[in-house]
Amino acid sequence: MVNISDVARAAGVSKATVSYVLSNDPRITQQTAEKVRKAVRELGYTVNHAARALSANETKTFGIVSPASHSNYLSALFGLHVYLMGECAARCGYDTLFIGSDGADAMRKAWTSKKVDGFILMDVCDDDPRMHLAVDMNIPTVVFGSPKDSFGLDVVDSDFNKEANRIIEFLDEEQHREITLILWSKQIFKRQLGFALRFYDDIMAAARRKSIDVHVISPDDDDADPAQIIEQALNAYSKATAMVIYNEPATIVAPQTFAKIGVKVPEDLRVMTVFPKQLTLSMKIPFASVQTDIRQLAQTAIQLLMSRVANRDAPMANVLFDFPLVVEQ
Amino acid sequence: MVNISDVARAAGVSKATVSYVLSNDPRITQQTAEKVRKAVRELGYTVNHAARALSANETKTFGIVSPASHSNYLSALFGLHVYLMGECAARCGYDTLFIGSDGADAMRKAWTSKKVDGFILMDVCDDDPRMHLAVDMNIPTVVFGSPKDSFGLDVVDSDFNKEANRIIEFLDEEQHREITLILWSKQIFKRQLGFALRFYDDIMAAARRKSIDVHVISPDDDDADPAQIIEQALNAYSKATAMVIYNEPATIVAPQTFAKIGVKVPEDLRVMTVFPKQLTLSMKIPFASVQTDIRQLAQTAIQLLMSRVANRDAPMANVLFDFPLVVEQ
DNA sequence: CTGAAAGCGCTTACAG
DNA sequence: CTGAAAGCGCTTACAG
Helix, strand or coil, X not given: CCCHHHHHHHHCCCHHHHHXXXXXXXXXXXXXXXXXXXXXXXXXXXXXXXXXXXXXXXXXXXXXXXXCCCCHHHHHHHHHHHHXXXXXXXXXXXXXXXXXXXXXXXXXXXXXXXXXXXXXXXXXXXXXXXXHHHHHCCCCEEEECCCCCCCCCEEEEECHHHHHHHHHHHHHHCCCCEEEEECCCHHHHHCCEXXXXXXXXXXXXXXXXXXXXXEEECCCCCCCCHHHHHXXXXXXXXXXXXXXXXXXXXXXXXXXXXXXXXXXXXXXXXXXXXXXXXXXXXXXXXXXXXXXXXXXXXXHHHHHHHHHHHCCCCCCCEEEECCCEECCC | CCCHHHHHHHHCCCHHHHHHXXXXXXXXXXXXXXXXXXXXXXXXXXXXHHHHHHHHCCCCEEEEECCCCCCHHHHHHHHHHXXXXXXXXXXXXXXXXXXXXXXXXXXXXXXHCCCCCEEEECCCECCCHHHHHHHHCCCCEEEECCCCCCCCCEEEXXXXXXXXXXXXXXXXXXXXXXXXXXXXXHHHHHCCEHXXXXXXXXXXXXXXXXXXXXXXXXXXXXXXCHHHHHHHHHHHCCCCCEEEECCHHHHHHHHHHHHHHCCCCXXXXXXXXXXXXXXXXXXXXXXXXXXXXXXXXXXXXXXXXXXXXXXXXCCCCEEEECCCEECCC
16 A cells, blocks of 8 residues: 655655645645645645554544334434434544444543544433543533533533423413323433433423423333323323423324324324424424434534644533424314 | 543553553453552543554444435435444444535545444445445445446445235236336436436236236336325326335325325225334334334444454445335234 | 564754 | 654564
């Protein structure tokens, strides 16, 4: 494989000059630069990544750290996130290293072996060990999720508070006084996942303010059949005139469940949910929904991380997106 | 950050010895090895990845190359694949580099910069430029999908031929003489994606053998509303007694579509599909389906790639999985 | 059984 | 404006 010496020889300059041209150093004259670029082109030269990383002490790659474990369903969405972040990162000249299991351990290893310049933590929970690791070792890190405290790390997520208020206000205007709320599983709550906790707190507070009665349902288990849970909720709280679903598997199966039982939405029951815009389309979720834009979230995460790498002492960023409530007619 | 010299000093040996211990070289005595390991532990040493890669000329990372472009829906599944492969690779001591857009170009760059030891190509199409690149540059590569010709590259996929036959035989036994077949979009076919082409050919051949009439429908567009397509198919071919859906978005929305129209499955219409087992559960796909195990596919891909890296001259592997047909009662 | 030394392919002060 | 040289942190024949 052709290396920098080959290029230097072909261009009749030193290795240093080649290196300077490659990094667009302004001290090099146009002429010299052009000679070098020609040689690069003709020889098909590409910088050796390991050598550059070793020498320059930066890898131009970001690590995406998955949470310790999660159910099958969560993984599907998670995958989409990873994919989108990979795309955004690529556009910014960064590669993306996927850090699968073991959360904090794998993350520490990737960092101490200098395999990445920084991390994006997926689905952070309160007091997440990965956050503590990042803080302790002063690692550029952006957090996905809404932990109670991010300990100074940059955060990006959707704004649960606004989402919850918007949902409740909409229901209040439609005069619903009794609703049922289908949440993530108890397992998720036990793991203190920020998105589950925050949304729950916010929506309950908002409902209280409007004096709306809320029947709360949280499946015992991640793998519980979401269709059954919806049916049970319908039976148990038959006087509720609206249902808020904040649970992705349940949202996905809800349309077929209602259709099967013969519940007409929204005539018989107003249904509201929070769901990624990108999937709303292909999965035909026909509810009034707050439509999360996961591409925008991904892009922001990458940008925040790039800024953080460039300046470790910049003030902490906390970007919460206020996604729109879309009401299907 | 602590490096190999620090460890050598602390253990009272040379750098070489530390390196040998780390690679479990049998020439080092137990005693020395233990001393070194102790120092490693106490100092919290981790090998610098770039240095090792530069010196040993291997990166212990695999690149996962996404196809040039694909629709939103495809991406969701794609993400799951990436995720699962990352997990499998991690278990085998490999990291996973996600190579987003630009297909062959990004792949060439990752290779010439020596960022990875090999590639897994997602969703390969006939004559895929990424395959040619891999062959031309003799890059260890495993191909996901069923191209007409893999040019000697290792292949892993499900066995479309067997799937198609199994589906048709099942329909034949149930005495269906006229069926409708909903396929991937014309865009997908135009891009010559192996899975779409192979399945289509195989199922038509099998149907011909059993003298079953097939009405074929392929949406013009990836983003066409799959629910409408199903409804149209139902209207256009009302005498068909079975429907085979080989199109993931359509499969996902099919249950709610049938429920809405009042078509009872399987009483009014036998519906068959091919769908990842892992998503069948969470998405409540209630059809007779060939259940692809994407975790197994991912694992096999990683294993094949590891073998290929270890021995470039080994005979080509072509692993096709025969996944079971599961009939929901 | 262990160590001194060369080399992997870059970047970057520093000197001129 | 350009080049000689040190150095990044490892691995690996080779010598002893």
